[in-house]
Amino acid sequence: MTEEIISLIRENVVQGRVTRDDEGMDEGMVGQPGVTELIEEALASGMGLSDIISKGLTEGMTIVGQKFEAEEYFIPDMLASAEAVGAAMEMLEPHLTRSGIKSKGKIVVATVKGDLHDIGKNIVTILLRGAGYIVKDLGNDIEPQAIVEAVREEKPEFLGLSALLTSTMVNMGDTIKALTESGLRDEVKIIIGGAPVSEEFAGSIGADGYGADGFQALAVVESLSSGTAGSK
Amino acid sequence: MPREGILVNKPLERISSEQVQQIHEASIQILKDPGLLSFNRRAAEIFHGHGAEVTDVSGDGSPCWLVKIPEKLVADALASTPKTVKLGARNPENTLVMKGDEPRVFFITGSETNIWLDVDFPTYVSKSDASKEIKVPEFHQRRGMVADLCDSAHVCEHLETVDGYIRTVNIQDKDINEDNKDVNKFFASLNNTTKHVMSGLTNLKQLDNVVKMAELIAGGRDKLKENPIISFITCLVKSPLQFVDDTTETFMEVCQRGLPIVVSSSPQAGTSAPIKEAGIMAQINAEVIAGITLGQLVNKGTPVLYGSVPVMARMDTLGDSYGSVETSQYNIDCVQMARFYKIPNYSTSGVCDPKIPGQQSSIERLFSNIVVALSGPQFLHCAFGLLDCNSIFCLLQAVLDDAHFKRIKFFLNSPRINEPELTGIQQQIREVVATPQKMFIRHIRPVMRSGEISAPYPFEGDGSSDNVFALAYERLQELLAKPVEHIDEAATSKIFQEIPGLLPRLNVYREGR
Numbered sequence: 001m002t003e004e005i006i007s008l009i010r011e012n013v014v015q016g017r018v019t020r021d022d023e024g025m026d027e028g029m030v031g032q033p034g035v036t037e038l039i040e041e042a043l044a045s046g047m048g049l050s051d052i053i054s055k056g057l058t059e060g061m062t063i064v065g066q067k068f069e070a071e072e073y074f075i076p077d078m079l080a081s082a083e084a085v086g087a088a089m090e091m092l093e094p095h096l097t098r099s100g101i102k103s104k105g106k107i108v109v110a111t112v113k114g115d116l117h118d119i120g121k122n123i124v125t126i127l128l129r130g131a132g133y134i135v136k137d138l139g140n141d142i143e144p145q146a147i148v149e150a151v152r153e154e155k156p157e158f159l160g161l162s163a164l165l166t167s168t169m170v171n172m173g174d175t176i177k178a179l180t181e182s183g184l185r186d187e188v189k190i191i192i193g194g195a196p197v198s199e200e201f202a203g204s205i206g207a208d209g210y211g212a213d214g215f216q217a218l219a220v221v222e223s224l225s226s227g228t229a230g231s232k
Numbered sequence: 233m234p235r236e237g238i239l240v241n242k243p244l245e246r247i248s249s250e251q252v253q254q255i256h257e258a259s260i261q262i263l264k265d266p267g268l269l270s271f272n273r274r275a276a277e278i279f280h281g282h283g284a285e286v287t288d289v290s291g292d293g294s295p296c297w298l299v300k301i302p303e304k305l306v307a308d309a310l311a312s313t314p315k316t317v318k319l320g321a322r323n324p325e326n327t328l329v330m331k332g333d334e335p336r337v338f339f340i341t342g343s344e345t346n347i348w349l350d351v352d353f354p355t356y357v358s359k360s361d362a363s364k365e366i367k368v369p370e371f372h373q374r375r376g377m378v379a380d381l382c383d384s385a386h387v388c389e390h391l392e393t394v395d396g397y398i399r400t401v402n403i404q405d406k407d408i409n410e411d412n413k414d415v416n417k418f419f420a421s422l423n424n425t426t427k428h429v430m431s432g433l434t435n436l437k438q439l440d441n442v443v444k445m446a447e448l449i450a451g452g453r454d455k456l457k458e459n460p461i462i463s464f465i466t467c468l469v470k471s472p473l474q475f476v477d478d479t480t481e482t483f484m485e486v487c488q489r490g491l492p493i494v495v496s497s498s499p500q501a502g503t504s505a506p507i508k509e510a511g512i513m514a515q516i517n518a519e520v521i522a523g524i525t526l527g528q529l530v531n532k533g534t535p536v537l538y539g540s541v542p543v544m545a546r547m548d549t550l551g552d553s554y555g556s557v558e559t560s561q562y563n564i565d566c567v568q569m570a571r572f573y574k575i576p577n578y579s580t581s582g583v584c585d586p587k588i589p590g591q592q593s594s595i596e597r598l599f600s601n602i603v604v605a606l607s608g609p610q611f612l613h614c615a616f617g618l619l620d621c622n623s624i625f626c627l628l629q630a631v632l633d634d635a636h637f638k639r640i641k642f643f644l645n646s647p648r649i650n651e652p653e654l655t656g657i658q659q660q661i662r663e664v665v666a667t668p669q670k671m672f673i674r675h676i677r678p679v680m681r682s683g684e685i686s687a688p689y690p691f692e693g694d695g696s697s698d699n700v701f702a703l704a705y706e707r708l709q710e711l712l713a714k715p716v717e718h719i720d721e722a723a724t725s726k727i728f729q730e731i732p733g734l735l736p737r738l739n740v741y742r743e744g745r
Contacts, residue, residue, distance in 0.1 A: 016674065023678055076676040083674065122669040137668065 002047055006056045009038045009088070013060025014067075016080025018087045025077070035084040039091050049095055053132070057085045061130060079123065082130020089129055104132040105225050108150050108188075109160035111140035112171040117164035120194055123214040124160060131218055133158075144171065144178035151184050158221055161207075163194040172197070173205035180206075189224045193217050234327035235338065235395050241646045243335040243571075243608035246564045252572045255565070258514035259521060260303050267300035268473040268522055272480035275299075278529050299475075306521055309528035315574045317492055317535040319396060319611075320459035322449060322719070323426035327459070328396055328611075330537070330576035335608020337644070339637050341388055341630070342398035342580075342613040342622070344432065348376040349588070349619065349626035353702060369701040371588045373624065376401030378408065378420050378735060380625075383712065385424035387627055388616065390711045393637035396428035397421060398465070400617060400625045405735075412733030414438035415445060418462060419727065419734055422449060423719050430463045430494070436482050438733075443489060445731050448723055456491075463492035465539065465578075468526070469519040471499035475526075483523070487530040494578045494611075495523035496539030500552060501562065503545050509558070513565050516542050520566075524575065537611055539578040540566030552621045554583030555596030563600070564607040571608070579609030582633065587620040589629045589701065598636055605640050631704045631711070635690050642686040 015024030017034035024030075033041070042052050064081040067073035089103075096103060107128055111118050118140040128135050136154050138147065151159060159179075163169040172192050179185040191209040192202050202210035209224060211217025247255070269289070270276040276297035280286040285300040319328040328338050350372045358364035381401050388394045399417050408416060413434045421429045422445075433439055442462070450456040468483040470476045486493045497519040499505035505512040520538055527536050542562035546553040553559065563579050570577030581604035584596035601614055614637070615622065617630030664672050679685055691703040719727070721741045728739055736742060 016677065018674075022674070025677070074680060076673050076680060080674045080677060119671070122671050123673075125669065126671075126673075 002045070002051070005038055005042050005045070005047065006051060008033070009035060009042065009052065009056030010060040010063070012038060013057055013081050013084050013088075014063050016064075016077055016084055018080075018084045022080075035088050036091060039088045043091070043095065049092060049099060049101055052088075052092065057088055058132070061085055079126050079130075082126045084130075085132070086126055086129025086135075089132060089134070093134060103134050105158065105221075106134045106136065106154060106156040107158040107160055107221065108136045108138060108147070108154050108156040109162070110138035110142040110147055110150075111162045111164075112147075112168055112175055113141060113143050114171055115163045115165055115168035116140050117194075118162070120164070120214070121160070121162035124162070124193065124211070124217045127214045127218045128160075128221065131222070133221070144175040147175050148178050148182045148184060151179060151188055152182070156188060157225065159188045159190045160217065160221075161190065161192045163192075163197065166196045169194065169196050169201065172207070176206050191217060191220055191224070233325060234329045235325070237328070237336045237338040237395060237610075238641045238644045239646070240335040240337060240606065240608035240644055243567075244564060244603065244606035245568055246561060246607075247568055249572075252568055255510070255513050255517055255569060256572065258510070259518035260306060262473070262514060262518040263301040263306060263522055264303065265300065266473070267298055268469070268475055268519075270297045270299050270475040270480070271295065271477040272475050272484075273297070274484065275475050275480050275526055278484075278526065279305075282529055301522060301525060305529075306525050309525035310521065310573050310575070312528050312532045313524055313573070313575050314533060314535045315576075317537060317576045317610075318460065319428040319430070319463055319492055320450070320456075320461045321396075321426060321428045322422065322461055323717070324459065326396075326427040328428055330610035332574035332576045332610070333571060334610075335571070336610060337605055337608060337612050338395035338610060339393050339605075339612050339614050339616075339641075340396040340398060340428075340430070341384075341394060341400055341616040342430075343615075343618065344399055344402045345618065345623055345625040346376060346402050346404065347373050347620075347624040348380045348401055349373055349624050349629075351626065351628050351701070351705065353705065367702060369589075369628075369705075371626070373587075375404045376625065377405050378403040378416055378738065381417060381420045382424045382738070384617070384625065384627060384630070385421045385429075386716050387630060387708065387711045389425040389427060389716055390714050391616070391630065391634040393634050393641060394427065394616060396430065396611075397425050398613065399429070399431045400630075407735060410435050411438070412735075415441050415731050415733050416735055416738065418442050418445060419731075419738055422446075422461065423724075423738065423740070424716050426717055428463070429461065430465055432465050432467075433482050433486075436478070436485060439482070439485055439489075441731050441733070443491070445727055448727050448730065449719055460492055460535075463494070465494040465496055467496050467498060468523050469495075469497045471497060471504035471519060472515060473519060473522075475522075480526070483527065484530045487527045487534040487536075490531060490534050492535040492537065493527070494537040494539035495520050495527060496541055496578065497523070498541035498543065501542065501544045501558065502547075503550055505542070507545070509561060509565070512542055512562055513569070516540060516562070516566065517569050520569075521573070536575070537578040538566070538570035538573065538575045540570070541580045541613075542566060543583075553585060554580075554621050555585040555592075555600075557599070559583075560600040560603050563604045563609075567604070567607040567609045576610040578611040578613060579604055579607075580613050580615070581605065582615035582618070583622055584615070584619060585621060587624055589619065589626060589632060593619060593629065594632070594636075597633070601633075601636060602640055602643075605644065627708055628701065628704055631708045632691070632700070635704075638687065639689075648684065 209220040544558040582597040693699040
């Protein structure tokens with residue numbers, strides 16, 4: 001029974017199915033339980049959280065990664081799977097806290113003040129959740145002070161800032177300044193992304209990292225998290 | 233099932249139906265006065281025998297007749313011309329069915345060039361920094377050989393967007409002469425592609441050998457009629473308004489045998505035709521319908537294509553300017569004229585002026601390929617691999633063209649908008665806007681694999697360097713390495729026994745080859 005549910009969770013991650021209404025990759029899957037229904041079932045039957053995460057979700061994402069490398073899967077497939085894992089992690093989060101299991105880390109993300117563009121930030125959010133991070137998405141057009149408050153409250157290991165416009169990218173610097181002034185700058189690693197920004201710009205405003213796309217952002221977080229993950 | 237081509241949903245029309253009628257009437261007037269000069273006696277006699285006014289205007293020992301064609305003769309011929317032409321193929325799945333009133337486009341290679349263009353990629357090292365190297369494409373011209381024709385047919389067999397094959401290169405091997413050129417060019421083409429093969433004829437004496445070869449491949453005379461795996465193209469009319477002796481004779485002989493043939497005319501606006509659009513259109517249309525009329529008088533019901541290769545003259549040299557915008561305008565007008573007669577159209581696009589692949593070549597060919605394809609010609613000679621006004625053939629360019637045509641064909645797909653689609657979309661939008669991320673990404677997946685999303689340009693680089701030629705060259709090598717379905721051994725053996733003049737090295741079953 002346990003093995004069967006874990007196997008189904010893994011398979012549905014590979015299929016990228018969040019709920020029973022999703023089509024997935026193969027024919028005839030609509031109506032069968034998706035990842036969220038299977039997680040519910042697993043929790044109800046008292047299954048171990050670490051098995052659900054490592055043998056179901058993580059192994060599923062590993063298969064997805066292999067399919068992507070083999071050019072069998074494309075980015076929308078990766079994102080669908082990541083979304084399924086993200087939805088599962090959201091359901092598991094309270095259980096993880098109760099059982100004292102530490103997540104890979106918490107990340108606050110926001111599109112900075114004056115900017116309404118959030119596609120890039122949303123893709124990064126899906127990928128981070130799919131990789132097992134807890135993501136607090138503040139939304140778009142977020143004032144520096146609101147970001148400072150979120151960092152104070154959520155105590156994340158990472159802060160992701162996004163901007164699409166040359167006119168709003170400067171607000172990333174203002175946000176970092178506000179964090180410095182509030183004494184919180186050293187409590188969080190800051191990663192920036194968006195079409196007009198660059199590695200050089202990240203350095204100039206005192207950010208810790210830059211991701212040119214969602215996958216690079218995830219890689220930067222993984223690389224920075226090797227020294228910080230689960231420390232809080 | 234024949235090849236699908238691409239059905240143009242709403243074909244581009246440059247001229248109104250009133251203007252189409254005006255061109256037709258002007259052409260009819262031209263055929264009556266001044267009429268055409270025929271340097272072919274038999275053609276003049278045939279016209280005369282059917283009521284045309286024919287006057288001997290021979291002079292200086294050159295026999296010539298002025299033929300004034302009455303309207304009724306043209307009208308009867310246009311009525312008896314088949315409105316659907318089938319171009320068969322060794323592989324029946326490559327058959328092309330062309331209906332004169334249906335704007336279904338088939339993309340076909342052409343023409344016959346003397347020059348073959350090779351490419352290689354030598355490495356250059358920076359003088360100031362020896363660690364810096366670049367590979368630069370270098371192009372080398374040489375005369376075309378029969379092995380090149382085989383390679384070209386081989387590659388076109390594997391290029392998805394190529395629907396049919398017109399021999400691309402004039403074979404100039406030392407052992408090729410006037411008497412064996414036709415059989416070798418047809419065999420080299422037919423043996424390396426299972427698609428339809430069209431060619432001109434160098435020597436009329438070889439027509440029966442070529443037809444016999446096609447019969448042996450198709451399985452007999454009747455089978456060839458059912459599945460005409462070969463067809464012909466002739467420029468029987470030289471502009472302005474002259475039936476050329478030898479090509480007219482070839483045309484009539486092909487018509488007698490009932491095999492499909494293109495009646496092609498190629499006036500140049502400014503020199504061999506009036507420079508004004510109305511003028512070149514009235515003239516080219518007169519020339520083509522005169523040819524069609526002759527074909528029907530020779531053999532009523534013989535299948536022909538309305539062939540139009542109009543071109544604008546360059547103002548600096550008075551040479552052809554196929555890359556000019558006007559050339560595309562004339563071609564689209566001709567597509568409309570052919571559709572008016574409901575006769576399948578052989579049209580031309582993609583011909584460019586430069587001698588090597590590059591930006592100018594891409595701009596000129598893409599422009600005309602897009603606009604002419606939009607007008608919905610049935611047989612689009614789209615200059616696969618051709619450069620220098622169809623004087624040079626380059627396989628690398630053919631591979632680049634295939635990528636262009638994938639995009640054009642995708643663009644020509646019918647819009648996918650209907651009630652069920654819109655109802656489904658409403659539900660999808662409702663669901664997505666209720667999610668925190670408001671992203672439609674997961675709905676891409678089923679569409680991505682159904683062929684509804686166009687493929688990216690296959691030769692794109694990393695964004696900061698242009699590797700198009702190098703990537704296309706890699707693709708070319710892959711295509712050349714793919715196997716080809718040759719004519720089977722038994723038929724090949726019969727062909728080599730019965731058809732004189734074939735080069736033994738073309739027999740892929742010959743030992744020690």
